[in-house]
Each structure stands twice: as C-alpha cells, then as structure tokens.
Amino acid sequence: METHLVQAQVDVGAGEAKTMIVGLPDAAVKEAAQRVASAVRNSNFSYPACRVTVNLAPADIRKEGPVFDLPIALAVLAATEQIAANDMLDLVAVGELWLDGAVRPIHGVLPIALAARQAGKKGLIVPADSAAEATVVEGLAVYPVRTLWEAAEVIAWPERRQPAPCTAGEWRLSSPEYLVDFSEVKAQQHAKRALEVAAAGGHNVVMVGPPGSGKTMLAVRLPTVLPPLRMEEALEVTKVYSISGKVPKGVGLISTRPFRSPHHNTSAASLAGGGSIPKPGEVSLAHHGVLFLDELPEFSRDALEVLRQPLEDGIVNVSRVAGTAEFPARVMMVAALNPCPCGYFMDATKNCTCSVSKIRQYLQRISGPLLDRVDIQIEVPRLHREELLSSGDGETSAAIRARVERAREVQARRFSGDGIFCNAHMRPRDLRKHCPLSGEVRKFLSGAIEQLGLSARAFDRVVKLSRTIADLEGAEQIGANHVAEAMQYRGLDRKLWS
Ligand SMILES: Nc1ncnc2c1ncn2[C@@H]1O[C@H](COP(=O)(O)OP(=O)(O)OP(=O)(O)O)[C@@H](O)[C@H]1O
Ligand SMILES: [Mg+2]
Numbered sequence: 001m002e003t004h005l006v007q008a009q010v011d012v013g014a015g016e017a018k019t020m021i022v023g024l025p026d027a028a029v030k031e032a033a034q035r036v037a038s039a040v041r042n043s044n045f046s047y048p049a050c051r052v053t054v055n056l057a058p059a060d061i062r063k064e065g066p067v068f069d070l071p072i073a074l075a076v077l078a079a080t081e082q083i084a085a086n087d088m089l090d091l092v093a094v095g096e097l098w099l100d101g102a103v104r105p106i107h108g109v110l111p112i113a114l115a116a117r118q119a120g121k122k123g124l125i126v127p128a129d130s131a132a133e134a135t136v137v138e139g140l141a142v143y144p145v146r147t148l149w150e151a152a153e154v155i156a157w158p159e160r161r162q163p164a165p166c167t168a169g170e171w172r173l174s175s176p177e178y179l180v181d182f183s184e185v186k187a188q189q190h191a192k193r194a195l196e197v198a199a200a201g202g203h204n205v206v207m208v209g210p211p212g213s214g215k216t217m218l219a220v221r222l223p224t225v226l227p228p229l230r231m232e233e234a235l236e237v238t239k240v241y242s243i244s245g246k247v248p249k250g251v252g253l254i255s256t257r258p259f260r261s262p263h264h265n266t267s268a269a270s271l272a273g274g275g276s277i278p279k280p281g282e283v284s285l286a287h288h289g290v291l292f293l294d295e296l297p298e299f300s301r302d303a304l305e306v307l308r309q310p311l312e313d314g315i316v317n318v319s320r321v322a323g324t325a326e327f328p329a330r331v332m333m334v335a336a337l338n339p340c341p342c343g344y345f346m347d348a349t350k351n352c353t354c355s356v357s358k359i360r361q362y363l364q365r366i367s368g369p370l371l372d373r374v375d376i377q378i379e380v381p382r383l384h385r386e387e388l389l390s391s392g393d394g395e396t397s398a399a400i401r402a403r404v405e406r407a408r409e410v411q412a413r414r415f416s417g418d419g420i421f422c423n424a425h426m427r428p429r430d431l432r433k434h435c436p437l438s439g440e441v442r443k444f445l446s447g448a449i450e451q452l453g454l455s456a457r458a459f460d461r462v463v464k465l466s467r468t469i470a471d472l473e474g475a476e477q478i479g480a481n482h483v484a485e486a487m488q489y490r491g492l493d494r495k496l497w498s
C-alpha cells in the first residue's frame with residue numbers, strides 16, 4: 001500500500017552491445033532489457049548498439065514487475081539524445097511495454113498517482129487503460145498514452161499532448177448504484193430490522209436458518225443500507241483494488257461498498273492475503289464493506305483463525321519470505337449457517353435428521369474466538385407460502401439508509417477524537433463513558449440475563465446494541481425498551497451454543 005518513487009538512470013557507453021539492469025531487479029524487471037530494446041526499435045527510434053547500463057535507484061528496494069519498462073525506455077531515448085529531456089525529472093512514468101511499442105496497463109496506478117502528487121511531481125505518464133484511476137487525483141497532470149511514441153511526445157514536445165481532465169469532482173456528484181434493494185425481500189421483518197441495527201452500529205452479524213430462507217439474499221443487500229463511502233474511504237478501497245489489479249476498466253474510484261463472499265474452501269492465505277510477494281486477501285478486499293461468510297461451519301479452522309486479528313484491529317499483517325505487508329481490513333462480518341448439517345433443526349415444518357452430538361460438533365467449529373466478535377445473532381426462518389406469494393411491503397434500501405446515516409452521525413459526534421467511529425468498536429472504557437444505565441434499566445438487564453442464562457460477556461454486548469438502538473431512535477438515554485430489543489439479538493446464544 002506504500003509507494004516509493006524510483007529513478008531510472010541510464011548510461012550509454014563504449015563496449016559490447018549489451019544492456020545491464022542493476023538495482024535489485026526481479027526476473028520480470030531484468031527481462032525489461034529485451035522488451036525495451038524491441039519497443040524502442042519498433043517505435044521509429046534506434047536502440048544503441050553499445051553498452052547500456054540501467055540503474056533503478058534507490059538500489060536497496062526490491063523492484064518487481066514490468067512497470068519500469070516505460071521509464072527505462074524514456075531514459076534510454078533521453079540518454080541517446082533522441083528526445084530532449086526537458087523537465088523529465090518533474091514527471092513520473094509507469095507502464096509495461098510490448099515489443100511493438102504499445103504501452104500496456106499495470107496494477108497499482110492509484111497509489112502511484114497519490115505518491116507522485118505527494119512528492120510534488122507535476123505530471124504522470126500512464127497507460128491509457130489505467131488512466132481512470134489516476135485522474136481522480138487532483139493537482140497532478142495525467143497523460144494517458146497508448147504507445148512509447150506518445151510517451152516520448154509528452155516529454156520532448158509537451159505542446160503536442162494535453163493532460164486528461166481531472167475526474168475528482170465527478171465522483172463527488174455520483175451516488176452509488178446497487179443492483180439489489182431491500183424492497184425485494186418479503187416479510188422477514190425481524191431479520192431486516194436486525195440488519196438495520198447492525199448497519200447503524202457497525203455490528204457483526206450471524207444468521208442461522210434452514211436452506212432457502214433468504215440468508216444470502218439479506219446479506220447481499222447489507223451494503224445498500226450502509227452510508228455511502230466518504231472520499232477518503234473510497235481512496236483506501238480503490239488502493240487495495242488497484243494493487244490487486246481488480247479495479248474495473250474505466251473506473252476511477254470505487255464508489256460502492258465492497259461485498260465479498262469467499263467460498264468456504266478458501267484457504268487462510270487467500271482470506272488474509274499472501275503470495276511470495278504479499279497481495280491483499282478477501283478480508284482486505286472487503287475493507288469498508290461487508291465480508292460475507294456463507295456456510296460458516298464449513299470454513300477451515302485455520303481460515304477462521306486468521307480473521308481474528310482483522311476483526312479486532314481492522315488491519316491484517318501478512319508475513320512472507322519477501323517481507324511483511326500490512327493491509328487495511330476494516331470490515332463488517334456477516335456469517336450465515338444452517339443450524340445443523342441437514343439444515344432443518346429449529347424448522348417449523350421439516351424434521352431434522354441430525355443427532356444431538358452431530359449438531360454439537362457442527363456448531364462447535366465456530367464457537368469461541370470468532371463468535372466472540374459477533375454482537376447480533378438472529379434466526380432467519382423459512383417463509384410461509386402466503387408470505388412468499390404476498391406482494392411484499394418492501395421498504396427501500398434508501399429509506400433504511402437514511403435512518404442508518406442519522407444514527408451514524410450521532411456516533412461520529414460522540415466518538416470524535418476517540419479513534420473509533422461506531423458503537424461496535426467501543427472498548428470497555430467507552431462503554432462506561434457513553435452508556436450509563438439508570439438503576440431501573442440495570443436491574444431489568446441483569447434480571448433478563450440471569451433468566452436467559454447469558455454470560456457476563458453478553459452483558460457488554462447487549463449494552464452496545466442497546467446504545468445503537470437508542471441512537472436509531474434519537475434517544476439520549478438507553479431505556480428498557482432498547483435493552484429489550486437488544487436482548488432479542490442474543491437469543492441464539494442459549495438455544496445453540498450451550
Ligand atoms: N424473504 C424473501 N423474499 C423474496 N424472496 C425470497 C425470500 N427469501 C427467500 N427468497 C427466494 O429464495 C431464494 C433463496 O434464498 P437464499 O439463497 O437467500 O437462501 P439461503 O438462506 O441463503 O439458503 P442456503 O442456506 O441454502 O444458502 C432467493 O434467491 C429468493 O428468490
Ligand atoms: Mg445461502
């Protein structure tokens with residue numbers, strides 16, 4: 001996620017016709033010598049028939065991939081005086097070259113553009129197909145190029161090429177568009193309300209229900225009721241996608257909250273991030289959005305284990321031979337599962353065929369550390385036929401989102417300067433400070449907890465949830481009615497995990 005600017009220095013001198021690249025290059029960078037030579041020749045320039053030394057400075061940073069092709073080629077052209085170098089050092093150039101001189105798109109253009117601006121560079125020469133990411137950065141002239149020749153023009157004949165218009169303003173005007181909406185979900189009032197509370201306070205959710213009850217349908221719609229991404233959030237999300245090469249073509253900034261739903265076969269490494277040169281995993285691709293774990297008990301223990309740190313700290317550390325990387329991973333986790341292997345335990349109409357020990361074994365896989373980070377647990381029952389046939393009363397996502405946004409504003413004021421943004425992230429001292437309970441409410445709560453046999457830990461969770469429910473209502477004080485609703489989202493604790 002961090003970008004270092006690299007200088008391509010070229011020296012041309014007497015000696016055998018050979019190109020040497022130094023400065024800790026990996027294999028792909030070493031191969032640049034061949035690509036650059038052909039691209040230069042095929043672009044109406046000539047390649048020196050003598051010794052060419054390329055130094056990529058600073059030499060102590062490992063260089064990987066083909067992004068250095070274009071700057072090396074431009075430096076060769078300047079060193080051989082085929083183009084005037086002009087203000088070359090005020091420009092940053094990136095791009096892979098093909099043998100015919102075409103400039104190919106690369107990964108990570110957004111972070112590069114941000115770094116170029118920060119370093120006070122005036123302009124950035126980028127492959128045309130990657131330019132959309134760069135033009136969202138204000139105060140930087142972005143030159144999209146399709147060929148080495150066009151890139152040479154930017155430097156040698158600046159009057160011939162205009163920078164692309166900046167698109168930062170456009171983004172601010174556009175509101176995110178989702179392909180799904182809560183109005184399509186019939187009935188399931190309890191689940192919808194729970195997801196509204198979850199969205200309002202940033203709480204993690206577990207949904208339990210038989211096959212076909214609508215768990216996936218509900219989860220997919222959660223991003224549509226979260227507040228729109230702020231500019232800084234969108235930049236962070238796009239950076240993660242940019243270095244993973246996952247920004248859709250022609251898109252500048254990603255404006256919708258991510259929704260990632262990795263398959264349960266997913267390895268711990270692809271959840272957390274990995275590879276010989278670490279790349280972000282699913283939990284980072286879901287940054288500022290929703291990480292949906294469908295069929296939670298089917299995930300391997302290792303996979304669930306790596307989620308502990310990101311769910312706690314909002315970041316994930318990946319260490320590999322090539323070094324460690326830290327990626328952002330602030331997600332809302334939503335998990336879905338059947339209550340038992342056959343799926344019909346707790347179902348009103350079908351009979352469950354699983355033995356008690358089998359059910360216990362199945363649920364045990366997810367108890368403990370992960371469940372500890374989940375504030376809301378709800379049951380999603382199958383709809384009756386009449387409910388499915390009904391036309392549905394569909395409140396729209398926009399209407400729900402308006403309430404969520406109001407509740408989030410209350411929280412932003414409450415936590416300003418505290419380093420947290422929503423109720424779900426309250427630490428014990430925040431709880432004491434922001435959630436005072438009247439004697440009456442306290443009595444009601446402890447009575448209920450005792451009656452339901454909930455743990456002491458559940459107490460804190462219920463208080464956090466009550467705070468969010470009160471915020472949704474615009475209430476300053478947590479009342480017994482808020483606590484009563486919050487208790488409902490803990491009902492499964494006793495039913496399943498004891
Ligand atoms: N409340 C609902 N309103 C409208 N359609 C629904 C509702 N619930 C379920 N459906 C329909 O049933 C289909 C199956 O729902 P979904 O895939 O969300 O179930 P699920 O709970 O995730 O099941 P599984 O446990 O098998 O993954 C949906 O695609 C949708 O067409
Ligand atoms: Mg499903």
